[in-house]
Amino acid sequence: MGGAQWIMHLDLDAFFAAVEQRDKPSLRGKPVIVGGIGNRGVVATASYEARAFGVRSAMNTVEARRKCPQAAVLAGRFDAYTAESHNVMDVLREISPQIELLSLDEAYVDLSHLDLDYGDLAPFAAEVLTKITTVTGGLTASIGIASSKLLAKIASELNKPNGSFVVAPGTDIQVLDHLPIRALPGIGPAAESRLNHVGVTHVKHVRGFEQLELQDLLGDAAGSSLWRMVRAIDARKVESHRVRKSIGIEDTFGHDVQGLPSLHDELQNLVNSLVTRMAHRGISGRTISVKLRDSAFHTTTKSSTLDAATHSLSVISDTAHLLLEALEPRSPVRLLGVSVSGLSPWIQGDLFEQDVTLGEEETLSLTAAPSRSPHKPATWITGMDVHHAQHGDGWVWGSGLGRVTVRFETRNTAPGPIHTFNVEDPLLSQGHWATFDS
Numbered sequence: 001m002g003g004a005q006w007i008m009h010l011d012l013d014a015f016f017a018a019v020e021q022r023d024k025p026s027l028r029g030k031p032v033i034v035g036g037i038g039n040r041g042v043v044a045t046a047s048y049e050a051r052a053f054g055v056r057s058a059m060n061t062v063e064a065r066r067k068c069p070q071a072a073v074l075a076g077r078f079d080a081y082t083a084e085s086h087n088v089m090d091v092l093r094e095i096s097p098q099i100e101l102l103s104l105d106e107a108y109v110d111l112s113h114l115d116l117d118y119g120d121l122a123p124f125a126a127e128v129l130t131k132i133t134t135v136t137g138g139l140t141a142s143i144g145i146a147s148s149k150l151l152a153k154i155a156s157e158l159n160k161p162n163g164s165f166v167v168a169p170g171t172d173i174q175v176l177d178h179l180p181i182r183a184l185p186g187i188g189p190a191a192e193s194r195l196n197h198v199g200v201t202h203v204k205h206v207r208g209f210e211q212l213e214l215q216d217l218l219g220d221a222a223g224s225s226l227w228r229m230v231r232a233i234d235a236r237k238v239e240s241h242r243v244r245k246s247i248g249i250e251d252t253f254g255h256d257v258q259g260l261p262s263l264h265d266e267l268q269n270l271v272n273s274l275v276t277r278m279a280h281r282g283i284s285g286r287t288i289s290v291k292l293r294d295s296a297f298h299t300t301t302k303s304s305t306l307d308a309a310t311h312s313l314s315v316i317s318d319t320a321h322l323l324l325e326a327l328e329p330r331s332p333v334r335l336l337g338v339s340v341s342g343l344s345p346w347i348q349g350d351l352f353e354q355d356v357t358l359g360e361e362e363t364l365s366l367t368a369a370p371s372r373s374p375h376k377p378a379t380w381i382t383g384m385d386v387h388h389a390q391h392g393d394g395w396v397w398g399s400g401l402g403r404v405t406v407r408f409e410t411r412n413t414a415p416g417p418i419h420t421f422n423v424e425d426p427l428l429s430q431g432h433w434a435t436f437d438s
Helices: 015-023 061-067 078-095 118-135 149-155 172-177 189-197 211-218 220-229 260-281 313-327 351-355
Strands: 007-012 032-035 043-046 072-074 099-103 106-110 141-146 164-166 246-257 283-294 299-310 333-341 385-388 392-400 403-407 418-422 428-430
Touching: 007 078, 007 118, 007 149, 015 032, 015 043, 015 078, 032 061, 043 061, 043 260, 061 072, 078 099, 078 106, 078 118, 099 260, 106 149, 118 141, 118 164, 141 149, 149 164, 149 172, 189 211, 189 246, 211 220, 246 260, 246 283, 260 283, 260 313, 260 333, 283 313, 299 313, 313 333, 385 403
Parallel strands: 032 072, 141 164
Antiparallel strands: 007 106, 007 141, 032 043, 099 106, 246 333, 283 299, 283 333, 385 392, 385 428, 392 403, 403 418
């Protein structure tokens, strides 16, 4: 087997939440939700403890709190996530020059040049996982290794968290057959519902359908993609210099949807998922587009270009809903999609002041990297790093009514004490995670 193509897919486990649990000892082993903390917020990442209660990414924060009221809900710290992502990707670059970064917490790595035999791969994956945990101070990842991107990505989900799975040569179809249909990339709730309706619950059931039947059921692109996936057909290479031009999400409904109120509800679910993906990929965008396909397969699209790139849930959501109304859908709708283009790296400059509010306008905001000089933020946000001249480093446990409550602990301490201060306390300033215990 020497010289065979091997592709590794690495996915950091519950990344944003795991960073918070690492840096906040009192939250280890407890449910943690990272995302918007107000009524309009959505979940970016949930820890495995929170997922056990049904919390998931892109869920409305209000619903997440209802499912898991004991969870710590944090606004997030994008600078900390970016730094740890760089540490992990540096480990991968030591392995191979052929790396395709999918997001802050996910990447493909081409291992073909290493001339590894099948028997070498499981120990190799274990070594990579150990090194990642070491360089990140305790974070874990999951790895899948296979002969294609499709199988590598699926394999990385099979032994989560902190595990690996190597797809043996010639077993691609066997690995796929026993998976639920939802495990395949691109199969969302609507597609799953349509497939269930025709008796498809697992991947093996799809193989009895012709490609045209799947295209008729799911649409041309989704149907042909599914036909290829269930046959493990995937010739894609690891593209180390791929430049993403847009990011989007669309859904073909199980039943045609009619009426603006229902379409607005469906669109909001799509926007929530889209902004969550943007957070994990660390990107902002300037042009928002909404795509609509009616029951007669007539497709229309409208776009709006903003003055500056954004990742704000409220901005993208409000723009998308206006575009949907401008499309004036009158016939039943078969497919609805939303996308963002004109992409750029995550814009941090005014994020803290503009996006984070403690009220009904809360968005999926992640706090910007603070200045290293002591200063007071416009608002004390739950999860934010804090420094107190007398008590040391900690994080915002809660705030309101002119007061801020801080838990004084860092990744290198035991769970710490809690103190409450006036927001104007001259000894209190915004901290920076990278300076803790230095």
